[in-house]
Amino acid sequence: MRVMPAQSPNHSAPAFNDAESPLGWLRARRGKNGQPLISDLQFVAGERLRVDFERAMLAGRTTLNWDLAGTGARTGNAPAELSDGAIAARRRYHAALDSVGPELGSILEQVCCLSAGMEQAERLLNLPPRSGRAVLGLALTALARHYGLLAAPRREGVVGWSAPGSRPVAGGAGA
Template sequence: MCELPSGLASSATPRINDAESPLTWLRARRGRDGKPLISKAQYLAGERLRMDFERAMLARRTTLNWELAGTGCRSPGAAAELSDGAIAARKRYHAALDSVGPELASMLAQVCCLSAGIEQAERVLELPARSGRAVLGLALNALARHYGMAEATRRDGLTGWGLDGYRPSLNRGGAAP
């Protein structure tokens, strides 16, 4: 395995500016009820999608890729490890977008991955004015459900009727069981 020269490892690590993320902005702002505009589960789901997008290297590049240049790393396994990670991230990214459906996936891609603001996403996706936040909320809920981060929708925590392990049966014959 190839090691980075000393002193390069800390400076080569990309820094992420959370202030650039529309999700961070929405999480920091409060609605009329005093609650954040998006929940913690919605925020974490959107950030997880963004991380997979970045790891999958799906963003368009405007410059030359210098990631392994100058490290003295010439082992054939270094590129293969990177490719395996990118392929796995692409699979996770596409599985997440497939689970929310094409209508909501485009909003997630615009806001979470491409860092477009809600108004800009409305224009690009040709949505009615002032509908973007509602569409984004639905998309983030579906994404959080896909990742297993969905919060209970009721205040009392009740999400269904019946005892644990209860499964209803369908009686198609019409006779009582």
């Protein structure tokens, strides 16, 4: 179990159990080839997304917020009550999901942020059975690329379809 650092000196750091994380589970398991089911870079990218999700306070509350009960401090304008750090985390979170697209972002949200297991994520997203791990792998790779953990693939080979030395004609074919 690792302990996340405290955000302020007045609060103790919450414990985070890697065994409870679907990403931690996938990272600890080996495939038929002996390699981990997700790479270290994929794990780091998924954890970074999870941290931004938690700091952005996007998860629904499951209990009453007793910190502000009876004080009248809540205005009912939740976005106005967010800290600058939470707003920055929301921007980072949405930028990351926008970069991978809605098809891959949905599985990242389910597995990385909401801690859904693979079978549960497949059901929620209407994916064929046992395809979620492949889709998650693609999503984590795209996310790692967004965070700069992986370089963009180089495209070699054909860069154009014209013959060597040819030049385009301005104005179209009839000019």
